[in-house]
Amino acid sequence: MGKEALILVDLQADFTQVKNGSLAVPGTDEVYLRLVEEELRRAAMRGLLIFATQDWHPPNHISFYTNHPDKRAFDIVQLEGREQILWPPHCIQGTEGARILVDNNLFMAIVKKGRDPKYDSYSGFRDDGGKQTELEAILRYHQIQRVVIFGLALDFCVKATALDAKDLGFAVTVVKGLSKGVSPETTLEALKTMERAGIQIREGIEF
Numbered sequence: 001m002g003k004e005a006l007i008l009v010d011l012q013a014d015f016t017q018v019k020n021g022s023l024a025v026p027g028t029d030e031v032y033l034r035l036v037e038e039e040l041r042r043a044a045m046r047g048l049l050i051f052a053t054q055d056w057h058p059p060n061h062i063s064f065y066t067n068h069p070d071k072r073a074f075d076i077v078q079l080e081g082r083e084q085i086l087w088p089p090h091c092i093q094g095t096e097g098a099r100i101l102v103d104n105n106l107f108m109a110i111v112k113k114g115r116d117p118k119y120d121s122y123s124g125f126r127d128d129g130g131k132q133t134e135l136e137a138i139l140r141y142h143q144i145q146r147v148v149i150f151g152l153a154l155d156f157c158v159k160a161t162a163l164d165a166k167d168l169g170f171a172v173t174v175v176k177g178l179s180k181g182v183s184p185e186t187t188l189e190a191l192k193t194m195e196r197a198g199i200q201i202r203e204g205i206e207f
């Protein structure tokens with residue numbers, strides 16, 4: 001079955017209701033946070049490696065609507081032929097909004113993404129310009145073959161990270177019960193896309 005690792009995606013203050021985040025995902029309350037942390041602790045006790053991704057943008061990041069004259073939050077623009085949703089400013093490097101809300105000592109590594117002002121990066125593996133993060137190399141170093149992915153948001157960064165993991169040859173499970181999506185429609189669509197790609201969707205972590 002191969003060596004397994006968990007990847008927690010973007011569980012950051014700006015994406016949560018608990019912290020009144022600028023881009024809060026529905027359902028990210030105290031109960032959700034506690035559930036995720038409990039599951040991570042359980043996995044850590046079993047000796048599983050846990051990694052996290054962290055959205056980590058400079059203030060002049062291209063995904064912020066405030067950096068585009070006359071645009072509003074959630075407008076869609078074309079950038080080099082790619083569709084880009086313009087988001088409210090979020091997860092700015094070194095701010096409270098960028099903090100990961102569970103015990104950071106649970107993670108073997110935290111991989112930052114979206115650092116280049118010119119490119120967005122939903123995926124924890126690479127940005128929209130194709131530049132890779134350290135995530136794949138770290139997983140390979142630890143001889144990981146199977147990844148279990150969950151976090152925020154299921155229909156954006158969890159999806160992109162899971163699809164890239166699958167493309168890179170990892171066996172991939174996404175834990176729906178430990179993830180939250182921005183909207184019901186895009187969440188349903190994301191689940192279908194991931195299933196079609198051969199990603200397993202589970203309600204909880206199965207040890």
Ligand SMILES: [Zn+2]
Nearest residue numbers: 055063091114
């Ligand atoms: Zn972002």
